[in-house]
Amino acid sequence: MSNNLGSMPLRYRVTIDREQCMECERCIENCSYGVFRRDGDRILINSRKCTACHRCLAYCPRDAIMLEEQPCDYRSHPVWTRATREAIYNQARTGKIILAGMGSVANLPIIFDHLMLDACQVTTPPTDPLREPVELRTYLGKKPSRLDLRRNPDGDIELATELAPNLMVETPVMLGHMSYGAISLNAQISMARAAKETGTFMGTGEGGLHAGLYPYQDRMIVQVASGRFGVNIDYLERGAAIEIKLGQGAKPGIGGHLTGEKVSKDVSRTRMIPQGSDAISPAPHHDIYGIEDLSQLVRSIKEATEWKKPVFAKIAAVNNTAENVAAVARSSVDAVVIDGFRGGTGAAPRVFRDHVGIPIEVAVASADRELRKQGLRNEVSLIACGSIRESADVVKAIALGADAVYIGTAALAAMGCRVCGNCYQGLCPWGIATQRPDLVERLDPDVASKQVANLIHAWTLEITELMGAAGINSIESLRGNRDRLRGYMLDEGLLDVLDVKPVGA
């Protein structure tokens, strides 16, 4: 025995109601983690393998399966929580950095939940979205700081200013960057179809663009990250826009790392690296060692694509986000994406996921304010992401200064993801975070694309209703409109940063 710690208490306990169970074995078929097996006339359970992905529960025809989290108590202690103790046992055993899947689990207050939205009453009546259109269409990219007009030979006035390319989005909800490799091709195709259907866009992540996505390329934002996986001129030309990934909310300041096990034949072709090799994305772009170099990378991409496509840059929300955004806004980019510290990930070191970065709410508010202060707000659109959970979050993010949002985890949940956080195992029974063909097959793009489109459609309807109730008939009038927010139980310092009044004021 290499350690004296023994086994850890079970995380989950799975039970079967033997009265209900008809031994159809769907649980055995569905569980890719191997919780269930048949032994003679009984279905046996190994709860230790359970991830609480709910696949068995979802597909049990008799509701016979029940799952309990943390069935074994530790001595309760407010300082030495279960999580801190178990991390110590893990590291005492291994001596390694702990990696974890999905976003932060730190139990910190969520600012979105302490922001209340406004509605009209008597002094100004609400508008009725049924009758009066509420315009959600928005354009992402540079807006000119002034317009020059000229009279053409026919005597008509026409625009003389050359406009920079913008992305036209029908709803301010876009699908964020999740790479092929981190998620399955069927998951990507499902989201791409949903993006096409709803008039929005989807990010490729740093995994190249699989040929199966070419039919949706005019809805794809192709990513250029520090590993440059899958990046060539063909890739850049296919995308509707190009996004340079400088940072990620779940793990600010560090790179990415797709383990060799996940680099299957098809993934290797799309990333353009050998099968089974680690795909390592360094922490910095090694051709960007300063803010002047960022401008050079942005312009290299614009030159390569003849200035026809918007170029975005994504940064993680950290202490000096406002200054970072203002610097990025001067680098010729068309939009800045800010990823809050609760942002999702397939895998991130636990210590980064739970401790590094700042919330998206404050990052977007301070960035918007700084850009306005410096007279740069028209130079870039702001895209907020990292824990956008519902339509209200979208409205609040826009009122704090965003132009649009990216969703990630919410879109995965729309395809079945139960946020179990075991993406790194590559065994996702929902066919999302896996490359195993039999599991990927479970996710039917015809079905899943409809679910993602439904979610975007539903949120769009809710956003329309919320705006109508507030008497706002276009997204431009909501953007940065902090007067339509009030802070509930937020301290004065935070209200000041957000530039939002307290409730009742």
Add this chain to the structure above:
Amino acid sequence: MMVKLVTIDAKGMHYTPLNQQVRRAVEDGADEVVVQNVLGQRFIGDGLKGDATIHVYGVPGGDLAMFMSGPTVIVHGNAEHAPGNTMDAGKVVIHGSAGDAVAHSMRGGKVFIRGNIGYRGGIHMKQYEAQRPILVVGGSAQTFLGEYMAGGLLIVLDLDGAMKARGIGSGIHGGEIIIRGDVDDACLAAGAKKVPLTDEDRRRIAPVIREFAGDFGLDPEPLLNADYTRIVPASARPFAGKYTWE
């Protein structure tokens, strides 16, 4: 067959119109484009396709031949930072020296530099099947040579006897670095290891060295028979042992 040649005078020109003219010339079927009076214009040949040859006279700016896929760019002078950045296919020949991050993330084609290169040359070069990038440096390279290298071939000939690179191959997990002469162990970074150059390796690099010598009018024979140090990854999975799961 007649060679179609287009000459462009870059004097005082911004890089965007210059690159448009180069692109237009290649699209119109030019076999050779001669760009005169280049002085710091960036991105020459950026994203360019086809099989034309671009002659650059003067000193081009950064990211020469970035994302390039096919053409040959010959620089009759020095170059700035990151020539061959994320290049896909084609060839860059520089009759002088170049700055930092030469051939950064290059995935195919060849970059030949007669003189010296700056820091982190060949960083994160990578290969896939038949696409295998080659960087050959005639002179010296600076520190962090071949950092994060994931594939391809990087040769430093040290023709001027002033090899300066330390921290060679930090985080290398694919490809190979071949340096003429001996390399002190202290100059290798974590993750890199020295192995002897076998006769098979020597046969493999011979055509590359011949081509390089031919491009710069050098006698290949002494180079073909010289002693080399071959540096390869200690592991294809340098970070495999660093992490545990929650």
